[in-house]
Amino acid sequence: MLKSLKESDPEIYNTIINEVDRQKEGVEMIASENFVSPAVLEAMGTPLTNKYSEGYPGKRYYGGNEFIDVGENLAIERAKKLFGAEHVNVQPHAGSQANMEVYFALLEIKDKILAMDLSCGGHLSHGSPVNFSGKHYTMFHYGIDPKTGLIDMDEVERTAKITMPKMIVSGFSAYPRDLDFKRFQEIAEDVGAYHMSDIAHIAGLCATDVVTNPVPIADVVTTTTHKTLRGPRGAMIMCKEEDRIKPNTKKNLAKKIDFGVFPGMQGGPLDHMIAAKAVAFKEALQPDFKTHCEQIVKNARALAEGLLEHDVELVSGGTDNHLLLMDIDKSFGIRGKKAVQVLDEVHIYTNKNMIPGDRGTPFNPCGLRIGTPAITTRGMKEPEMKQIADWYVKVLKNPDDVTIKENVKSEVLDMIKDFPLYENLDY
Ligand SMILES: Cc1ncc(COP(=O)(O)O)c(C=O)c1O
Structure with missing residues (x-):
């Protein structure tokens, strides 16, 4: 696959390979993203x-x-x-x-x-x-x-x-x-x-x-x-x-x-x-998609519980769907721009988001929006949510601590090995 592209346009070929590797080697928490099936890709x-x-x-x-x-x-x-x-x-x-x-x-x-x-x-x-x-x-x-x-x-x-x-x-x-x-x-x-x-x-x-x-x-x-x-x-x-x-x-x-x-x-x-x-x-339309969607919400709730155990402030106190909104300014004294940067460093992908009554700006708001659709597609369940909540707290509490970030990154890379993505795509 991608044989012709590799020959004719190595720059774009490499961009695609790098992005696929990034997707494989990260915890994708952007609530609007997901991983389509190989059949959809085809x-x-x-x-x-x-x-x-x-x-x-x-x-x-x-x-x-x-x-x-x-x-x-x-x-x-x-x-x-x-x-x-x-x-x-x-x-x-x-x-x-x-x-x-x-x-x-x-x-x-x-x-x-x-x-x-x-x-x-x-x-x-x-x-x-x-x-x-x-x-x-x-x-x-x-x-x-x-x-x-x-x-x-x-x-x-x-x-x-x-x-x-x-x-x-x-x-x-x-x-x-x-x-x-x-x-x-x-x-x-x-x-x-x-x-x-x-x-x-x-x-x-x-x-x-x-x-x-x-x-x-x-x-x-x-x-x-x-x-x-x-x-x-x-x-x-x-x-x-x-x-x-x-x-x-x-x-x-x-x-x-x-x-x-x-x-x-x-x-x-x-x-x-x-x-x-x-x-x-x-x-x-297949029955397993309903089970998958139920798991998305179970995962979001487990993530909320994990964060609440650390006294993280969540808009509305929890979730009924696939996403959570954290007030990271109140919870950790950090704003969205830096939070996204340091989470990127440990391969946890998240987006900054305005929250009600936000005291920041759209480019550097007080909130983070996190979601469970993509990680649920990868097969993660409640125990992994607990682990992810702990990682968020560790990194956002210590955004400048290189050792903590290195440790979390290696734990992330270790955990995702159990949840392979696009294994049968030969690129
Ligand atoms: C509620 C809602 N409507 C519309 C859109 C726009 O979709 P698109 O990015 O495909 O234009 C989004 C995207 O995030 C959305 O969240």
């Missing part, structure tokens, strides 16, 4: 990338799409089954585009959107002033109760009634608890807004009912395919067939969403990625 690296297929199965603008149609239809049917969706569009190139496409399909520029604040766990595409969403739409935000670390749904309702948005967004990048999607939907219905749920992070857990699945509840659901869902990089949009806000019009909700994706925002779909999405959806 589907991505195929000549399907050569094809142009603007349009949808059976209605393409180019010839020669008979097999591409089969692949896209399989992806759609599998996604529908996985989430219980009425309609699915598997063409969005990424999570941010999927959100952009829904806004574009259902709203006018400057329309009002109510979403979670970035510093409380929302995503850039939920209306950050530096993002297209914050620039093109009139954004209002809800946060979390600083005392409990939880979303206060009464506050969401009050804000919705005052601001009367055209869309309410539920979903997050950094919130460790389950969401009350039903209540979000009720509030949206009350104020005449669409409810879009962005389950980019928790899609795998939703598909397996390990946390609440909003697909049967919300008008529209967007998700990435590469996080807990463990598919290739990309996204999809799921929605109801009918438009609750504007029923009985020529274009129902499903058609509006499809039109928003193509020709609204995108040109040709990435057919190799859609094939790989189909492969990942088939994997997620």
Whole structure:
């Protein structure tokens, strides 16, 4: 494998080899990352990338799409089954585009959107002033109760009634608890807004009912395919067939969403990625994927327990899903930038993250977000979580102690030998 690449472009070949080795030799705690299966990898690296297929199965603008149609239809049917969706569009190139496409399909520029604040766990595409969403739409935000670390749904309702948005967004990048999607939907219905749920992070857990699945509840659901869902990089949009806000019009909700994706925002779909999405959806439909997702949450809880034993401050005091947010400023007197650096040194990969009421900056915040999807894919369970919690505490308490860092690094390298990754890939 990669034989031609090695000969034709050794620089890129070496970059790939180095990155694969880094992935093999580290404890991957970035909550939005995962390791796809060899079958998903294989589907991505195929000549399907050569094809142009603007349009949808059976209605393409180019010839020669008979097999591409089969692949896209399989992806759609599998996604529908996985989430219980009425309609699915598997063409969005990424999570941010999927959100952009829904806004574009259902709203006018400057329309009002109510979403979670970035510093409380929302995503850039939920209306950050530096993002297209914050620039093109009139954004209002809800946060979390600083005392409990939880979303206060009464506050969401009050804000919705005052601001009367055209869309309410539920979903997050950094919130460790389950969401009350039903209540979000009720509030949206009350104020005449669409409810879009962005389950980019928790899609795998939703598909397996390990946390609440909003697909049967919300008008529209967007998700990435590469996080807990463990598919290739990309996204999809799921929605109801009918438009609750504007029923009985020529274009129902499903058609509006499809039109928003193509020709609204995108040109040709990435057919190799859609094939790989189909492969990942088939994997997620197997019973062992549910067991895997249950283990992700068990691992996150075990990690939380391990950290709490050392009096580490966690936002909301724990987790219901795959991620935890540590207040490392309060717990260890260290901020995000340095924490990520020293953890990199010991091969534990983590991302700095704003936490509610953060006293730092987005580039050097008080929080660290850590997650268990990738290490659970590698096969780690509760005993390893205890060990990882101890490593975090040791390194963050002693960020400049070279001996401690050397010891932790060698313990990390020793432990991961028991959890091989991509063993059968011959590169
Ligand atoms: C909630 C949420 N929505 C959207 C995205 C954007 O996904 P992408 O990076 O594929 O654009 C992310 C990515 O982290 C996310 O967490």
